[in-house]
Amino acid sequence: MASEKRSLSKRKNTWYPLDNAAKIYPPTASDKRAHVFCFSAILTEEVDPYSLREAVVILLEKYPTFKTKLMRGKFWYYLENNDLPFKVFKEDAYYLKSIDHQQNNGYLFEVLYIRNKITVKFFHALTDGTGGFNFFKSLILTYFSVIGKDVDAEGLLKPIDAPSTASEGEDSFLTYHNVTGDKTEKISKPYHIRAKPFDYDGCGMITAKVPISGVKELANAANVTITAYLSALYSYCVYKAFLADRPEKNKLVTVLIPCNLRKKYGGETQRNFTMFARFSHDYTVYDNTTVEQLAAECQNKMNDDLRVEKLDKIIDDNVKLERNFFIKIAPLILKDVIMRTAYAKVGEVLQTVNFSNLGLVKFPESVSPFVKEITFSITPTFSCNHQTGVIGYGDYLYVTFARGYVETELEKTFIRFLTAKGLKIEVSSNFWESQP
Amino acid sequence: MKKCRYCNVEVDSDKNFCPICFNRTDNLDDRSTGLYTLRKHNETKIKSSWFLTKLFFFLTICTLTASVMVNVLVTPKSMWSPLVVFGELYIWVLIAHTIMSKRSLFEKVFLQVVVILLILIFAEKLSISDWLIPYVYPSMSLAVVTTLSLILIISSKRGEYFIGFTVIAFLLSIGSLVFILFSLTGEFKLLNYISLAVGFSAVFGYVLFGFDSIKYELGKKWHL
Numbered sequence: 001m002a003s004e005k006r007s008l009s010k011r012k013n014t015w016y017p018l019d020n021a022a023k024i025y026p027p028t029a030s031d032k033r034a035h036v037f038c039f040s041a042i043l044t045e046e047v048d049p050y051s052l053r054e055a056v057v058i059l060l061e062k063y064p065t066f067k068t069k070l071m072r073g074k075f076w077y078y079l080e081n082n083d084l085p086f087k088v089f090k091e092d093a094y095y096l097k098s099i100d101h102q103q104n105n106g107y108l109f110e111v112l113y114i115r116n117k118i119t120v121k122f123f124h125a126l127t128d129g130t131g132g133f134n135f136f137k138s139l140i141l142t143y144f145s146v147i148g149k150d151v152d153a154e155g156l157l158k159p160i161d162a163p164s165t166a167s168e169g170e171d172s173f174l175t176y177h178n179v180t181g182d183k184t185e186k187i188s189k190p191y192h193i194r195a196k197p198f199d200y201d202g203c204g205m206i207t208a209k210v211p212i213s214g215v216k217e218l219a220n221a222a223n224v225t226i227t228a229y230l231s232a233l234y235s236y237c238v239y240k241a242f243l244a245d246r247p248e249k250n251k252l253v254t255v256l257i258p259c260n261l262r263k264k265y266g267g268e269t270q271r272n273f274t275m276f277a278r279f280s281h282d283y284t285v286y287d288n289t290t291v292e293q294l295a296a297e298c299q300n301k302m303n304d305d306l307r308v309e310k311l312d313k314i315i316d317d318n319v320k321l322e323r324n325f326f327i328k329i330a331p332l333i334l335k336d337v338i339m340r341t342a343y344a345k346v347g348e349v350l351q352t353v354n355f356s357n358l359g360l361v362k363f364p365e366s367v368s369p370f371v372k373e374i375t376f377s378i379t380p381t382f383s384c385n386h387q388t389g390v391i392g393y394g395d396y397l398y399v400t401f402a403r404g405y406v407e408t409e410l411e412k413t414f415i416r417f418l419t420a421k422g423l424k425i426e427v428s429s430n431f432w433e434s435q436p
Numbered sequence: 437m438k439k440c441r442y443c444n445v446e447v448d449s450d451k452n453f454c455p456i457c458f459n460r461t462d463n464l465d466d467r468s469t470g471l472y473t474l475r476k477h478n479e480t481k482i483k484s485s486w487f488l489t490k491l492f493f494f495l496t497i498c499t500l501t502a503s504v505m506v507n508v509l510v511t512p513k514s515m516w517s518p519l520v521v522f523g524e525l526y527i528w529v530l531i532a533h534t535i536m537s538k539r540s541l542f543e544k545v546f547l548q549v550v551v552i553l554l555i556l557i558f559a560e561k562l563s564i565s566d567w568l569i570p571y572v573y574p575s576m577s578l579a580v581v582t583t584l585s586l587i588l589i590i591s592s593k594r595g596e597y598f599i600g601f602t603v604i605a606f607l608l609s610i611g612s613l614v615f616i617l618f619s620l621t622g623e624f625k626l627l628n629y630i631s632l633a634v635g636f637s638a639v640f641g642y643v644l645f646g647f648d649s650i651k652y653e654l655g656k657k658w659h660l
Contacts, residue, residue: 015656025498042469080656093475115470206455207471253472328644328659373469412443412456419444426437428448429455430472 014081016065018125019171020318021272025125026070026077027336029344033381034098037129037356037389038121039136042373047113048147053088055143056111060086063135065270069106070125075332077125082106091119093430095201096379096402099123111139116372118143124272129358129376129389130260137328141367143406154364170269174319176420190254190280190352195405203380204432206411207400209373212360212392214423222292224299227390228356230399231279231302232257232294233403233417234355234388239283241409251283256351256384257300259306275314277305278351291417348384360392373398380404437464442654450474457495496524526551541587542600549580549604569615570624574631581631581638587640598646599653602639609635 018026025035060067068079084105091112099110099121108126112119120139122132144151198204200391212226219229238253259276265275279298281289304310321327329340358376362368376389377400385404390397419425438461440454447461448469456460500521507517522585529551538624553573560568562619584601588594612632615621621628643650 017659040471042471072656073659075658078656078659091473093473113471117470202475205472373471376470408456408458415445415456416443424446425444426446426448427440427443427455428469428471431449431451431455431474434451434453 005084008242008283014117015071016068016079018077018079019269020174020273020315020322021128021274022125023076023322024339024343024347027339028347029098029123029125030317031098033348033383034379035124036096036098036121037124037132037376037378038096038119039133039391040117040119040375040377041136041140041371043116043118044370044372046116047118047143049088049090049113051146052111052113052118052143053086054087054212055139055146056086058146059135059142062138062391063168063270066107066109066126066135068108068126069101070108072332073331074327075335077332079108079126086111087115091117093432095119095121096203096205096377097201098379103338107297120378127270128260128272128274129356130262130274131259131272133358133361133376133391134270137363140371141364144367144370149366149370151366152364154366162186170267170385171271173178174311175267187254187278187346187350188252188280189250189349190252191243191248191250192349192352192383193238193405193410195242195385195403195407197405198432202432204403204406204408204430205377205400206408206427206429207375207377207398208411208415208418209426210397210399210418210423212395212397213329214418214421215397217263218418218421219295222295223293225302226397227257227355228299228302229291229295230357230390231257231355232298233291234353235279235281235298236291236294237410237413237417238352238386239281240413243283252280253352254278254350256354257302258354258356259302261311264306264308264311275306275311277302311424351384352386354378354384355390356388357390358392368394375400377402386410408433437467438462439464478644493590496528500524519555519559522555540600542604545580545584545604546600549576549608552576565622569628570621571627573615574612574627577612577631578627578634580608581605581634585638585641588646595646595649596653598642599657602642602646602650605635605638605642609639 006385029035031035036377063240064081065079067082069082069084071078071080082105084107086107087101087103088111091114097111101107104110108123109132110121112121118140120132120136122135126132127135140324141151141153168398206273215226215229219226222229226230235253235255238255239251242248243251255278257279258274259277261273261275262268265273279301281294281297327335356376361374363371371393373396374393375398376391378387378389379385380402382404382416387402389400389402399414401414415425437452438452439445440447440451440457440459440461442457442459443454445454445456446464448467448471449461451470452461453459466640490593500517503520504517507515529547533539533547537544553576556568556572556576581604584597584604588597588601591597609632612628612635615628616625616632
């Protein structure tokens with residue numbers, strides 16, 4: 001009995017409720033809506049899979065919330081400690097897809113390798129882009145340490161021997177929620193890209209390597225941030241590629257721009273702590289608005305949407321909803337139905353495209369000589385079939401477009417716009433549309 | 437590395453066309469970062485057409501139509517075809533919910549008990565003799581409680597099962613209690629008495645031996 005008690009107390013903190021934002025992902029995830037994003041690093045040398053696996057195993061002890069599997073409770077989903085061995089897989093051409101939890105021993109992230117490339121794929125219920133990237137950076141650092149390179153965290157990363165802290169696993173929505181705030185606004189249903197889907201599974205990916213200095217100049221000229229400039233350009237490209245010459249009734253283009261709340265509220269949680277700015281522009285009466293004008297409009301909208309008072313209200317509404325007595329006592333089967341219905345009404349359906357910019361990332365100086373390139377990509381879904389992930393590394397911005405259809409008109413407009421402004425761009429693609 | 441003169445970009449690829457505009461590219465040099473792995477033959481599967489599900493659904497409809505037709509035309513006095521309908525539905529539940537799904541053991545057992553009971557009630561309505569309440573229900577209840585207890589004894593995951601199994605045993609015992617209290621069992625009450633006694637003993641035993649696990653699981657699965 002005593003040993004039973006000991007084992008129970010030992011396993012006390014081995015489960016975690018999902019954070020407030022993560023609760024929507026498990027019931028709405030499917031093969032067509034993977035809720036997955038991933039980071040890839042191109043290294044200077046071939047990847048050793050055994051060392052890579054060893055690095056993940058070391059890291060899992062430092063990131064206990066990542067050493068978990070998703071479980072169905074009676075009222076909520078939750079994360080439970082996962083003691084099964086972690087596996088790394090060789091990357092195939094279609095890697096931006098749902099995580100196969102059975103093959104993966106239930107872990108909510110996947111580590112892939114091929115030649116000199118390491119890719120880490122995360123299910124959104126586990127973490128957001130910032131939390132995922134912190135893990136990814138630590139993995140790269142630990143990997144180099146395992147293979148015997150003389151690397152050091154240099155204060156930029158969690159040191160290899162540092163233990164995990166409670167704040168890293170907290171639900172920051174609950175920690176920072178505030179009862180005061182503005183009213184939330186009503187959002188109109190925007191246009192959704194209609195294009196020829198692939199006949200087979202998978203998505204087309206194109207990465208454009210754009211010099212940061214060039215984009216910065218363009219953004220500075222418009223007096224906006226890089227995120228606002230590129231989001232506005234993205235919106236303009238949707239219009240040019242799909243709406244300009246078509247008799248669509250709804251020409252409202254909405255770009256969803258995720259924002260890292262850690263910058264606003266502080267905290268060092270490794271779980272979801274993101275909110276969104278929503279830039280909408282109606283092109284029904286297009287009056288030759290320039291990208292610069294759109295960018296200014298986008299910047300104003302971002303500034304407004306990301307005001308603390310407005311964020312407070314949204315976070316408070318979400319937390320109140322989670323704490324609502326009737327929601328709490330509803331069994332999970334019912335919650336699943338409610339959340340799926342709600343997501344169909346107020347989820348992806350309220351955005352045309354998604355534009356996520358992680359900003360300029362840095363590796364410690366002892367690590368960066370071994371990392372040539374970094375990319376960030378997000379899976380397209382059937383209702384939001386074009387998503388873009390941006391990450392800045394070194395002197396370049398890596399803009400990765402992922403689409404669920406054949407046409408590349410949007411990418412063409414986007415890239416040709418930038419090259420016409422004098423930027424020298426390098427492009428990579430998985431050529432998903434062409435026959436092998 | 438290639439060059440697309442139409443898009444004015446450098447293309448990192450072995451292919452001879454631009455991935456953006458699909459025009460032919462010019463060779464520049466042999467540099468390549470190898471960011472993407474290209475698709476090979478047979479590596480991607482054609483989108484699922486749900487063929488098996490459709491086939492199974494089609495066969496179900498055919499069988500149901502045939503049985504109703506035969507029933508109405510050949511033996512119109514005895515309406516047995518609804519039982520076939522119910523049986524077919526049960527097969528769907530069995531395959532989709534119990535065999536194919538990854539649901540918890542509690543949910544699988546619970547739904548099986550409910551569906552089998554419904555079928556038996558339905559079968560009894562179609563027959564003349566009253567055999568469900570005095571014989572079938574308590575026998576099934578005893579079988580279920582015995583099986584659950586055996587699972588708890590041998591399974592290494594018993595901690596996770598205590599709550600669900602307690603609920604099932606409790607509900608089955610309540611069923612027998614209701615039948616006895618409202619004299620629905622007819623003259624033969626013995627099996628229901630046994631089912632009631634075994635059921636409640638099982639509930640008591642599960643709670644007694646699995647209290648810590650039940651408390652832990654309540655926190656974890658119910659967020660209490």
